[in-house]
Amino acid sequence: MTKFLTLLSREVKSCFYSPIAYVVLCFFLGLTGLCFYSGVGFLSRGATERTIVEAFFDSIPFWIGFILIFPPITMRVFSEEFKMGTIETLMTAPVRDWQVVLAKFGGALVFYMVLWLPTLLYFVIFQQVAKADAASAAGAYWGSYLELLMAGMLFISVGCFASALTQNQMVAAVISFCVITFFFLGGLLSFFTPNISPEFRMFASYCSVLEHMGEFSKGMIDSRRFVFYGSGTALMLLLTHQVFQFRRWKA
Amino acid sequence: MIKVENLTKRYAGVTAIHDLNFHVEKGEIVGFLGPNGAGKSTTMRILSSYMPATSGRASIAGFDVFSQSMQARQHLGYMPENVPLYPDMRVTEYLNYRATLKEITGTRQRERVGDVKELCALKEVENRIIGTLSKGYRQRVGLADALLHSPDLLILDEPTIGLDPNQIRQVRDLIRNLGRHHTILLSTHILPEVEMTCSRVVIINRGKIEAADTPENLVNAMRAAGGIRLEAKVGMDNGVEEIGKLPGVKEVAMETEDGWTIFTLRTDSRTDPREALWRLATDRRWTVRELSRRRATLEDVFVELTLGDEV
Numbered sequence: 001m002t003k004f005l006t007l008l009s010r011e012v013k014s015c016f017y018s019p020i021a022y023v024v025l026c027f028f029l030g031l032t033g034l035c036f037y038s039g040v041g042f043l044s045r046g047a048t049e050r051t052i053v054e055a056f057f058d059s060i061p062f063w064i065g066f067i068l069i070f071p072p073i074t075m076r077v078f079s080e081e082f083k084m085g086t087i088e089t090l091m092t093a094p095v096r097d098w099q100v101v102l103a104k105f106g107g108a109l110v111f112y113m114v115l116w117l118p119t120l121l122y123f124v125i126f127q128q129v130a131k132a133d134a135a136s137a138a139g140a141y142w143g144s145y146l147e148l149l150m151a152g153m154l155f156i157s158v159g160c161f162a163s164a165l166t167q168n169q170m171v172a173a174v175i176s177f178c179v180i181t182f183f184f185l186g187g188l189l190s191f192f193t194p195n196i197s198p199e200f201r202m203f204a205s206y207c208s209v210l211e212h213m214g215e216f217s218k219g220m221i222d223s224r225r226f227v228f229y230g231s232g233t234a235l236m237l238l239l240t241h242q243v244f245q246f247r248r249w250k251a
Numbered sequence: 252m253i254k255v256e257n258l259t260k261r262y263a264g265v266t267a268i269h270d271l272n273f274h275v276e277k278g279e280i281v282g283f284l285g286p287n288g289a290g291k292s293t294t295m296r297i298l299s300s301y302m303p304a305t306s307g308r309a310s311i312a313g314f315d316v317f318s319q320s321m322q323a324r325q326h327l328g329y330m331p332e333n334v335p336l337y338p339d340m341r342v343t344e345y346l347n348y349r350a351t352l353k354e355i356t357g358t359r360q361r362e363r364v365g366d367v368k369e370l371c372a373l374k375e376v377e378n379r380i381i382g383t384l385s386k387g388y389r390q391r392v393g394l395a396d397a398l399l400h401s402p403d404l405l406i407l408d409e410p411t412i413g414l415d416p417n418q419i420r421q422v423r424d425l426i427r428n429l430g431r432h433h434t435i436l437l438s439t440h441i442l443p444e445v446e447m448t449c450s451r452v453v454i455i456n457r458g459k460i461e462a463a464d465t466p467e468n469l470v471n472a473m474r475a476a477g478g479i480r481l482e483a484k485v486g487m488d489n490g491v492e493e494i495g496k497l498p499g500v501k502e503v504a505m506e507t508e509d510g511w512t513i514f515t516l517r518t519d520s521r522t523d524p525r526e527a528l529w530r531l532a533t534d535r536r537w538t539v540r541e542l543s544r545r546r547a548t549l550e551d552v553f554v555e556l557t558l559g560d561e562v
Contacts, residue, residue: 017339085335092299
């Protein structure tokens with residue numbers, strides 16, 4: 001456990017050592033600020049059924065930003081080690097492969113969570129200023145951030161997998177971007193093509209992060225989503241472990 | 252300390268090492284030599300549990316490097332080629348991080364990190380960021396890392412590559428000192444280094460072991476262990492045939508330069524025909540201006556074994 005925590009803290013630190021982290025932080029802060037601003041603007045236009053949480057998490061700029069942040073967070077985790085050769089020093093120390101994979105995943109996840117911290121402040125400010133309890137219920141907050149955490153875990157595991165595939169960070173970023181976007185658009189499929197079978201429509205909505213967020217930001221916490229994201233993340237991490245081992249062994 | 256049995260590693264279609272067998276005893280400093288691409292790094296990577304072999308077995312301190320990999324790693328300090336380090340960490344921070352990974356914690360960690368910094372002369376750069384260090388210092392950080400858990404065995408892949416002559420000398424002294432307490436397997440291309448530091452040499456070429464012995468024995472066992480050079484003014488009858496008949500002489504070559512005849516003799520390693528040669532020259536009243544012996548070096552052995560018939 002000590003080893004895992006050491007590896008994890010090294011991963012988190014190395015995130016913050018890289019300039020990319022600050023670019024992502026600034027970009028994200030600006031984008032979420034914009035979303036919040038437009039959300040408040042929307043609410044102040046008159047009576048509406050939507051809460052500030054829904055207005056914030058269900059806007060187009062928010063989703064675009066959401067997809068864009070994963071590749072830069074995860075692209076370096078394995079690629080850089082392979083490129084610099086440090087993988088050799090790392091993997092000849094008495095550490096196990098799964099410890100390394102989980103630490104890298106965990107490090108990226110910690111950074112991702114740090115990214116969200118400032119947004120909590122927005123809602124505190126909103127509460128203070130608007131004093132409108134109905135517009136922001138505790139269940140909606142829990143739901144939204146839980147959904148963010150779970151979707152984040154899945155997409156970070158996809159990013160880790162992409163990074164384990166190649167020693168080129170750009171290639172890793174492009175792969176994870178494509179997979180995550182595809183995932184995302186898959187959820188939107190039922191909007192684009194009206195005449196698909198109901199089974200497929202059900203499957204698409206089962207996978208749709210967008211729809212999940214719609215539910216969760218209303219405070220509807222559905223346990224099927226936990227199974228979906230949990231098993232997806234586990235599968236991606238397992239694949240990452242296999243690819244990581246394979247690359248090292250054939251190197 | 253190291254035992255390698257029938258070790259084979261195949262990459263997609265290429266056999267990197269083929270059926271290697273060798274062993275390293277406790278306390279030895281063994282030089283692992285071979286041309287680039289001979290399979291040195293592959294062997295070292297297998298020994299360090301970085302990658303598994305295709306077939307065969309290898310063990311370190313009695314622990315199989317594949318099935319008992321964690322124990323084997325505890326007994327081994329490995330410094331990979333080109334010493335990959337995290338450029339964004341500080342020297343002490345890096346050594347502390349590595350120490351924790353190697354299960355050295357608390358007071359012992361502080362002691363060991365202090366010890367290796369002293370041993371590798373890193374005190375003056377302990378707070379510098381690794382990315383800003385010179386190659387020589389980086390090499391020493393790598394070595395300090397390998398020594399952290401005071402392993403019985405050190406495997407060093409080209410520890411002197413890219414260093415200047417002064418740094419090479421420092422690393423050589425360091426390795427020789429380490430040899431008192433550690434078993435060392437090191438690969439290098441600087442052969443005089445090996446002659447000075449190593450008690451035994453394993454030469455590998457195209458994935459196969461060509462020779463494994465002490466440097467002296469290897470030099471002595473060479474086909475042409477050394478040469479003798481005689482420069483003299485000779486008459487019309489130059490005496491090549493007579494020189495060729497002297498005991499121990501295998502081959503004589505002759506050339507002339509400004510009226511002087513230069514004989515180059517290839518000789519057996521155990522006999523020294525210089526005295527007989529001198530007598531021959533005086534009998535014939537040759538004027539001699541040079542009679543010298545050139546000893547074969549490990550470099551000759553290396554070239555002969557690894558170039559083989561291609562010369």
